[in-house]
Amino acid sequence: MPYNIPRGTQDILPGQVERWQYIEKVMQNICERYQYKEIRTPIFEHTELFQRGVGDSTDIVQKEMYTFQDRKGRSITLRPEGTASVVRSYVENKMYASANSLTKLFYIGPMFRYERPQSGRYRQFWQFGIEAIGTKNPAIDAEVISLAMNVYESVGLKNLKLVINSLGDDESRKQHRDALVGHFEPRIGEFCSDCQSRLKQNPLRILDCKKDRGHELMGTAPAILDYLNEESKAYFDHVLNYLQNLGINYEVDPNLVRGLDYYHHTAFEIMMDSDKFGAITTLAGGGRYSGLVQSIGGPEAPGIGFALSIERLLLAIDELNISLPIDEGIDCYLVTLGEKANEYSVALLERLRKAGLKAEMDYQNKKLKAQFKVADRLNAKFVAILGDDELSGNSINVKDLTDGNQEKIEIDKLIEYLKKKGEK
Template sequence: MNIHIPRGTQDILPGEVEKWQLIEKKARELCEKFQYKEIRTPIFEHTELFLRSVGDTTDIVQKEMYTFQDKGDRSLTLRPEGTASTVRSFVENKMFGYADQPVKLFYMGPMFRYERPQAGRYRQFVQFGVEALGSADPAIDAEVIALAMSIYQSLGLKQLKLIVNSLGDKESRQAHKDALINHFKPRIEEFCSDCQNRLEKNPMRILDCKKDREHELMKSAPSILDFLNEDSKKYFDKVQKYLTDLDIKFEVDPNLVRGLDYYNHTAFEIMSESEGFGAITTLCGGGRYNGLVEELGGPETPGIGFAFSVERFIAALGAEKIDLQMDEGIDCYLVSLGEEAKDYTVGLLHKLRREGFSAERDYLDRKIKTQFKAADRLKAKYVAVLGEDELKANKINLKSMETGEQKEVPLDSFVEEFKSIVKH
């Protein structure tokens, strides 16, 4: 039987997986500096969660969710994004009662969307995201954006563009919604069926349509910025001021519409401007969602967050030809000659590893020359050679692969000597 990997998924093999680990490590380190703590939620949730939080007019809910009935006839869905699960956990575990507010969280893990696979887009993809819950201060909007930019820049990305917009408060959004309905309604039959369905429920989503993006009514659609009330304007002005204070360059794009229904006030995206990255340039998206906690049964709690796909992060690194230096090699490779010496290296290898060294030995009874080639492939800093003669003399020959220098070391104190030599 010849079984293949499902369409839209990938195997991440040794040699490639180290890139993922490095991105995850950098993201964790920066989250620690910014005081965001990790949260881990289930891979599947009750379907109702995403219907209520993501919005039933979104492509995610209408077309992309992996939904199934379990043996108890409950409708469950593989999570398509991370915010809804994080907020559900925030409410269910009463994190709004924590002494330290806002509650600042990050998550990382697989998400699932049934969409057409293409470069950098998969049906199972890994998403990293953060959520800050409990503060309506525009300064935390700037902090969240700064964290996202810092993660990308920490691995050398330079061809980045940050765009921001304000979706306004409830009052501003309603005024804009009415204006959009009046604008599109007379000619809505010229738009795709999705846009027609969204007209009354969520006309702002029409602006995000990929099929009708070139329609003349798109270019002349009313801008949300013209409908911001005084409070919303002040809020957006503060966010822009703080970004300027942080030396973060940005552009205001009134057509930026996040794909989920729960956003208001600040919305933002980080794009790759690298040549050859592809037609879809968005790397990261996020924004404020001041009504989501209440929608899921919690108290009135403002929130803001972002998420990015690790796959697209890696694609952006490739587009900028950034070669991540990850494999630093192992500390020591044990070469053995003869049955007794080979047996002895089993325990010696374990002692090295127990002391914190990365070490390896031969398991295929290869000749000494082939063992040295294996050490080269593993980028071993040192090779320790043990033969029958060395074993009888209670010695082991240690060679620096960088300098070629060799020295004999007493076998019974080799690990201690090795510690002092490499200053591990």
């Protein structure tokens, strides 16, 4: 019986995984410059964490989570997003007690949502995200957005579009919530069952509905920006001013609400607008949250973060035909002729590798011509040819595959020779 990969998942094979590694290194290097430290949390958590942290009214909790019972009957869920787990760890490990009250973290890892697979969207997908917890300063909002933009620009993406909105504080949200209920309630029967339940749970989520996005009431719904109090308006203005100072263009969209319940104040999405990529496509999203840390048992500690899908980033790179500067070659391939030379090369190969060189040799007793073909396929810079006669004379022939030149050197000087040539 053949075994197939589960629907909505993928194997990342050699030849592709190097692109993932390159992108992850870009992300890690940028986070290092911005002073965000990596955190690694479990792939599964107690279900209650996501119910409380993400929100009972979200599609993620209601429809998309992979939830099961362990052997003791406890409800466990594969993490559908990263923020709740990071905040749980922040609280459980008392990171708020450190001398620096601002905690800056990043994560890279698989997430799981049961949704319809499509191009760039999987049921197991990889997210990169950051969280900055512990300050209400609007400057950190701009920093988070700047970091996200930097990631995309560093891999060659252009035509990026930042869409931003403010969801206001609790007072502003309450006034807007009441206005939304009054707007939708008389005709809520014309909306889908999800929106009908959202009317009382979280009417803001109605604006994020994909089924009813064409309903006439959507276009005339009260905008959150009209209900911001003075404090919320001032906060949003500060964020926009910081973005201008950083040279980041933006578009204010009063209908941007995001899909999670914990957002307050700043909410944003980064899109790419390109004829080659098709319609405007969301690449990343995030926003500010308050109350989330407290809801998980911690102190009052506001935060802001974003997450992006690595699959969607790679899709954008492919659609725009961006070539990533990945060095897929090796430094040296050992070609051996004769039984003694072959036996000696095993230890020689190990010495090359311990010296920091990428090296390989033949393990299948191929003929000379076939070994050279393998070296060419591996994109080797040099081929070191060792036969029994050369071994007895403590020498080895080294061929530079970039220009075809060949030299005979002492075997003990091979590492020095390859490193010196590699510096040029």
